[in-house]
Amino acid sequence: MPLVTVDLRLPLVLVPGKRLDDQLLARSRTWRGLPGSLDDILRDLNQLAEGAPAFIDPGDTRFRASLVVHTHAYRIRLVPTDRGTGYFVRSVDPLRLADHARLAHSSLLVHPPHWAMVLELREIPDGSSAQWRELAEAWGRLSTARTATGEGSGGATVATVTAEQSAFLSQVDRLIDATEEIETREQRDARPFLFHDVSPTGGKRNTPQSVYEFHLVDDALPPAGAFVRVQGADESRGQVNRAAGRSVTVRFDEPVSWPELPSRGALEITPSTVVYAKQRQAVAAFRTGQAENPALLPALAEHRVGPVPASSARPREELDPEQCMAFQKALATTEFLVVLGPPGTGKTRTITEIAHAAATVAPGRPEPERVLITSHANRAVDNVLARLSRDLVVIRVGVEHKVHDDVKPLLLEQQTESLAGEIQGGMTVRRQAYGAAEEALGPWMAELDRAVEVVHALTREERAATERFDVTALRETAPLRERLATLQQRATGQRSALAELTARAERIAARLRSAQEHSEAPLLGWFHRLRARRAEGRLNEVRDETQPVMARLADLEREIEHVNGAIADSLASHPAVVRAREASERAQRTREGGMHTAYAAADRAVAVLSSVVPDPPAVVRLREPDGATAELERLREQLAEWLPLISRRRALAEEWHDAVARAPEQLAPELIRFAHVVGATCIGAASRPELSGVEFDLGIIDEAGQLGVADALVPLSRVRRGILVGDDRQLPPFLDSEVAEWGRGIGDPDLLRLMSGSALERLRSGLPSTHVVQLTKQRRMPAEIGDFISAAFYDGTLRTEKDHHHADPLFASPLAFVDTSELPERERYETRGQRAAERFRRKGVFNRCEARLLARLAAFYHRRGAEWMVIVPYLAQRAAVLSELKPLLGDSQLAEASVGSVDAYQGGEREVVLYGFTRSNPHGRIGFLSELRRVNVAFTRAQRQLVITGDLSTLLRAADPGFRALSQQLYDYLGQRGDLTTHQEVMGRLRVFSAEQEES
Incomplete structure (x- = not known):
């Protein structure tokens, strides 16, 4: 991790920014670990003995450069004071994953002698310094070192920037400057909008809020969406949410107190420089x-x-x-x-x-x-x-009203809200489950304690009763047991003698078998036969000795059995023995009952725990008393360890529930972190x-x-x-x-x-x-449209793969042109609009004749249920079409959404596209229509039918050679595969269809 330690010579003095106390109070309730007061910030900073990790945020046109300092749980944004004597504490925010990644990428370790805090700017001690220069130089050295070593983001090694690359980037910088100058010129030159009153939209005048309504002096309004500020208050920047009548609603970037706003003043447009x-x-x-x-x-x-x-x-x-x-x-x-x-x-x-x-x-x-x-x-x-x-x-990041309805469920805000709801619901269930478990587990553990103590006592009683039984039994059967011991001793001697004789017989029998196997051998056969006779004689002698031993052993075993019977009869009938045995059995049954009670309590305690814990300790059942009680005590210790953990988990569930309820936006970074696709x-x-x-x-x-x-x-x-x-x-x-x-x-x-x-x-x-x-394969347009587009704009490389059955009632081809050139000049010629009607102060152009025709065509296709759009090159012409179309449709919202400029509909498509060239004049002036790509965009929006309106006498005589050639190419193509008709013919057809519809 690139890291530079900056040992500063002077303490760093902090001054709380506006409303910092309110911010700390509000956020400390939501985020664990955030400081609750200025003293907490000072303490945490001074406890960073090795220094505070930090980086320099260069800021932008809206925000000044700042030093972002990190503690273990939060980060502090510090902005140098104007005189460079200390820092304003601008904000305190919780640490997020992105902060850790940012610090791991590169950071400073700021190490002053100590940190100090004063409540007002004037209280900063003389001789204090923000030492911004030292920090900025260290940050610059860090950036230079990273670039020199070729270390890029994520630690990737890259080559240093070459001279050609640097020149390219410098050129892009100049491009940004030039574009900003051009695109914000109108906004910067706009006159202020005077207001005579301000009212808070929420009705509260004592609480800072973000939205206020300004009542203007005249009818001139800033456009909705424009960024404005109250003249003379540089930090009061906001955006116009609504502008109607003489009222403007502005949402400010930061909450503003109503007394801080002047009752009379002016709103001035401030260009957004975020881009x-x-x-x-x-x-x-x-x-x-x-x-x-x-x-x-x-x-x-x-x-x-x-x-x-x-x-x-x-x-x-x-x-x-x-x-x-x-x-x-x-x-x-x-x-x-x-x-x-x-x-x-x-x-x-x-x-x-x-x-x-x-x-x-x-x-x-x-x-x-x-x-x-x-x-x-x-x-x-x-x-x-x-x-x-x-x-x-998939997560969509954007402004809701600019996002399509189909994608709104993917919006980060909606997914955050949904996740927050799920978490709150889940935490409510968990909180209740942990609370119920905590409430139930304690009594069952107490019951288990009592049961184990009872088992201990009963086990001792059982052991004492058993010992008394054993003593009584031994005392009452002592003579018989002595006789039994003597008999068992003698029987043991006889068994040993019998075992010895049996072993001797087995050895002799083995020698006999060997001699018999070799008795027929040549030369020595006689010797083996002699051995066999001798072995057979000794084997008979051993067998004779075995018979009396076996008889004596049998007598002893019968007598032992008789004595055992006498002992059993004595134990079963002697009153003292009977009483002792019954006492021992009662103690055993009582102890087993206590063990059953203990196991029942253990089962209930574990069942309660299993409702909130995935792998609770198991209840192991043993029959041996000492092992069983030891196992129950071990289980009791395990349950005792879980009880405080359940309590902490319940508290954590409450904390999560409350934190998510207060600030659901904190979930957004986690949603982004686990997203596969972000749009x-x-x-x-x-x-x-x-x-x-x-x-x-x-x-x-x-x-x-x-x-x-x-x-x-x-x-x-x-x-x-x-x-x-x-x-x-x-x-x-x-x-x-x-x-x-x-x-x-x-x-x-x-x-x-x-x-x-x-x-x-x-x-x-x-x-x-x-x-x-x-x-190269297009599947949107019919071949009649696609082939012309391919030839005119794509050098014939675009191939159509779409089956199309033409069934349009007005035109004989999917590509139709309605020519207005036969109309009188006063009807068909264009009209100049206001200069400000178009982008970048170009003069607006509109054509009433084409506007009426396009509106009638749009209304016709609308009645037939087709999806349609009207595309025109000028905003002034759009306004003219809308004025004709709205009465025909009776739906202003639909009309506004379906009529637009080429720029507005680039990327869109409809079944029917109606396009009007607008330009009609005797000089062949076509203005920015000379940009042929506009025609390409407009024509290629059509899926089924493209209807073009225009004055061929103007288009074919266009002053621009490229546009004139394209017009001639289109005219020739229409003669081969299109439908070239006149304004009168189409209006006649529309009247016929309108009459037929009225009759039906």
Whole structure:
């Protein structure tokens, strides 16, 4: 672990920040281990004899740089005072897993002579110093050392940043600066919004809260979602939740007391700089080697990549050959893969299979990977997450109202709330179970104690009774026992004699058999026969000796049996013996009853314990009294050890229940930690605190053709390898016309090229073909639409694999064009709108003739139950269509959701797409329609029917050569495979259908 100890020469003096006491009081109730007071903080810091682990947070445009100091249980954010004499204690937060990982990555060990605390800034002693310079220099040396040694995130060793890579990162930094300047210009120039009154939405004026309602002087309102602040109060930043009439509701970043807000003043728009701050942090991460995989930088800057290893992985669902190639390479690549997917070629399906395979265990991949699914648009993220298997733990990080309904159950907040509910329910059950066990176990243990004591006493009584019986029995049968002992002694002697004779007989018999076996041998046979006769004689002699011994032994055994019988008769009939035996048997039965009672108590105690403990001690039953009581005492000791543990577990269940009830958000990091797949927008992946410190093995960026290099660096700095999926023939981050307009004051051609191109384009043009996979089979559009798209935008490489039966009542082909050129000029020509109506102050253009036609067509398809959308190039034209369409539909919400610009619907699709070119003028002016990728995006949204409206006299005479050529190509194609009709003809058909509907 990289670590630098900083021995400071002066004490560090802390000053509590605003509302710190309230914060400590509130949080200490929720989090165990948090300090309850300022004195606790001071004590804990001074107890860190070796120093306090810390790191420097560089901050951003919203927050100042700070020193984040860690104790054993919590972390403290310290912000230097303006004069650099000490630190404000900005916040105190519990330690999380991410904090431990962050410190393990690199940290300072801050070691002042001691820590001090004063209550006000003016009380800081003279000569005090925050010694920020020393700390910042130490932190800089640490970062430099890590970069020089080539140590990246997670300890990976990487090469140092080359001059070309550094130049690339510097260029991205300039791109971020230029983009911020351009995109926030309007907001920075907006005039303030005067207000004459402020009211707390909760009605409470004494309690700090986050939401207030501002009553404005005039009708001019800041747009919903805009970031504002109260003029003159830099820290009062918030976001407009609602703007209606002359009222604006603002949610502030931090709770604000009502008396702190002026009753009269102004709200001024303050541009959100979070995006640019995160982009700059990503650049810095690559520059300092702190990106998750700094080896991605050579691929981004210099297009240097290693080979893609072969893979035999197979998807769950069937993929076409190109999709399967993308799937296998995505799982095998160690750096980058670019997947080019024109509309309808199954990008989402391919991404889903890649994500599922990476996040699960399979042959050759024993460990699952954590996958980040991201895009610039929420819709693209949701499309992938909605298709993922529910076997995976999938979490969506985002704002609820921007997330599709199908994916809302995956939202981190909803899963956190659900998990909190489960934990609270589980802890309630456990708390009740532990309480009941604790309440019941004590009495049963007491009963077991009493039963064991009784068993001890009864065992002693049984032993005494048994001893009395033995003494009485011995006394009353003594003569008979003496006689029995004498007889048994004599019988033992006879048995020994018999055994000796039997052994002699066996030895002689063995010699006899040997002699008989050799009696017929030549030469010595006579000798063996002689031996046999002698052995036979001795054997008969031994047998004769054995007979009287056996007779005497039999007599002795009969007499022993008679004496035993006499002893038994005496024990059974002698009054004293009978009384002693009965007393012994009674004692044994009583002791066995006590043992039964003890075992019953033990069984109940263990049963109670087993209700809350998975493996309770077993009750071992023994018959021998001493062993049984010893076993019961051992069980009693084990139960006694469990009783305080149950009490602590009950208290812990209560603590968990209460902590989760107060702060369910603390569960979010744990949910993220165990997630297989996390989905978020590119900026959301870096701006959400729950994802701080989370490492991703694989990052998949969808719709990467719409993502600038600076935006792409944000998620790429968090992943070990990246897959960029998209279409470089659709809309880029900034159109060429936009870049040309902005670039007049930039004067840097390389920067303009970087601005106008996407991350996908940069990698596609530079990476070797082994790292680029082109999908070519589209299954969205009918062939009449798909073939034109292929020829016009994809050099004929896009092939259609879709069966389509055309059954549209209005048009003879899935590709139809309604020409307005035969209408009078005053009807068909466009109208200029307000300059501010379009993005970046471009003049708005609308066309009433086309707006009415598109509205009538939309209403027609709506009545037929088709899924439809209207796409227009200008926001002013969208407003014109909506004004015509809302009365026809009678549903303003549906109209608003179904009419939009090309940018709004990129990535979407519908059965019927209605597109209007809008431009109609005698000069062939088409404005930013010259960006042909807009046409590609609009046309490729259609699944069944594409209807285009426009003035062919303008389009075919367009001043822009590229657009003019495309218009001619479309006109020729319509004559072959499309339906080219006029405005009058279509309006007539619509009137006929409308009349038929009214009659029916």
